[in-house]
Amino acid sequence: MPPNPRILAIVPCYNEEENIANVVAELEALKQESGLDLSVLVVNDCSKDASAQVLATLGCPHLNLPINLGLWGVMQCGYKYALRNNFDIAIQVDGDGQHPPHQIPKLLKPILAGDSDVMIGSRFIEKQGYQSSVLRRVGIRFFKGLVQWLVGHYIYDTTSGFKAFNRKAISLVCRHFPDEYPEMAAIILFQLKGLKISETAVIMRERVAGASYLNSTKAFIFMVKMTLEIIFVFLRFRLGFYR
Amino acid sequence: MPLTTKIISILAILLFLGLVLRLILQEKLEEKYALVWCMVGVILLVLVWFDDALSFTAKALGIVHTPTFIFLSLSFGAIIFFLHLSVVNSKLKSQVKNLTHEIAFLKKLTEDLKNSKKAEKSEI
Numbered sequence: 483m484p485p486n487p488r489i490l491a492i493v494p495c496y497n498e499e500e501n502i503a504n505v506v507a508e509l510e511a512l513k514q515e516s517g518l519d520l521s522v523l524v525v526n527d528c529s530k531d532a533s534a535q536v537l538a539t540l541g542c543p544h545l546n547l548p549i550n551l552g553l554w555g556v557m558q559c560g561y562k563y564a565l566r567n568n569f570d571i572a573i574q575v576d577g578d579g580q581h582p583p584h585q586i587p588k589l590l591k592p593i594l595a596g597d598s599d600v601m602i603g604s605r606f607i608e609k610q611g612y613q614s615s616v617l618r619r620v621g622i623r624f625f626k627g628l629v630q631w632l633v634g635h636y637i638y639d640t641t642s643g644f645k646a647f648n649r650k651a652i653s654l655v656c657r658h659f660p661d662e663y664p665e666m667a668a669i670i671l672f673q674l675k676g677l678k679i680s681e682t683a684v685i686m687r688e689r690v691a692g693a694s695y696l697n698s699t700k701a702f703i704f705m706v707k708m709t710l711e712i713i714f715v716f717l718r719f720r721l722g723f724y725r
Numbered sequence: 726m727p728l729t730t731k732i733i734s735i736l737a738i739l740l741f742l743g744l745v746l747r748l749i750l751q752e753k754l755e756e757k758y759a760l761v762w763c764m765v766g767v768i769l770l771v772l773v774w775f776d777d778a779l780s781f782t783a784k785a786l787g788i789v790h791t792p793t794f795i796f797l798s799l800s801f802g803a804i805i806f807f808l809h810l811s812v813v814n815s816k817l818k819s820q821v822k823n824l825t826h827e828i829a830f831l832k833k834l835t836e837d838l839k840n841s842k843k844a845e846k847s848e849i
Contacts, residue, residue, distance in 0.1 A: 525829075545829040551822055559826045566830075 483596055487570035489520045492560030494553055495577035496527040499536050506542050508583040516587055523563055525556045561652050573646040581644040585684045589646050592680050599677040600651050603644035603684035621705050625666055632716050633673040638681055640666050651677055666708055667715045674719040726776040734773040742766040
């Protein structure tokens with residue numbers, strides 16, 4: 483890791499006209515306070531509201547996707563940008579305001595020290611702050627068990643989107659990625675490829691405005707699809723399909 | 726097969742082949758699919774003309790009722806074709822995603838170049 487690594491905060495944005503300005507302002511404030519070489523990239527996933535107009539007034543770097551790709555397509559776009567522009571670390575900071583920017587230095591510490599390749603901000607190590615709905619927590623428990631069974635590594639928060647990758651991990655996700663539900667599949671792949679994954683306790687916030695896209699039917703479908711995704715990633719690696 | 730049924734079947738298949746030919750001429754059907762559908766049409770014509778061959782094949786495979794054999798063959802062929810289309814669709818989706826990323830990068834590059842030209846002009 484270079485002495486003053488370049489860090490990119492990737493902010494996925496879909497219909498977040500009410501939240502995005504605050505998220506960007508918090509990240510800019512963190513940059514001033516912490517002295518980190520932090521850049522912000524907002525990736526607008528073809529929002530139907532005025533997110534694009536809000537971004538145009540903010541003056542921060544942003545990408546406007548011409549079609550809606552979903553969270554993973556957005557994040558992969560951000561990771562490609564990070565790789566091509568020689569960033570050393572990429573962090574996902576959700577555009578709905580749930581991921582607290584002031585906890586980024588805590589998330590980055592092990593990566594900066596070279597002790598970890600991937601850092602996950604976990605809601606469930608200390609169980610503080612917004613703990614997600616009951617249904618989601620049931621799902622998260624299920625995936626925690628599945629990940630442990632497949633790779634023998636215990637991850638408290640397998641679905642946390644608040645995570646940081648170093649360049650090794652960024653390069654991997656740019657090459658090998660499924661289109662949907664990547665959080666857990668990424669953990670499996672990183673583990674199988676020998677990357678060091680660590681977690682740190684973070685306190686997340688409840689979303690400030692807008693609504694989540696997941697209802698109970700969609701959540702069930704999400705669980706089934708994600709389970710299959712994880713199993714396939716595991717089988718592809720074991721059978722030698724990943725270069 | 727009764728003669729009336731044979732004639733109607735042959736006419737229907739020829740109409741189908743005519744439709745395939747029209748789609749090829751209008752460039753609405755990719756060449757590799759055009760070949761597949763033409764072969765399907767030709768095979769159907771042959772089977773209708775030599776309907777004894779169909780019964781013979783069915784019996785050789787242990788299927789007593791010839792229409793059952795036809796139904797099974799068509800179902801199997803359809804499943805294989807749908808699987809092929811799923812593979813094509815998945816590849817297209819991945820290509821669309823990558824193109825979307827490239828468009829977003831190019832749009833940003835264009836905006837950045839416009840902004841830097843504006844900044845240069847205002848300095849002058």
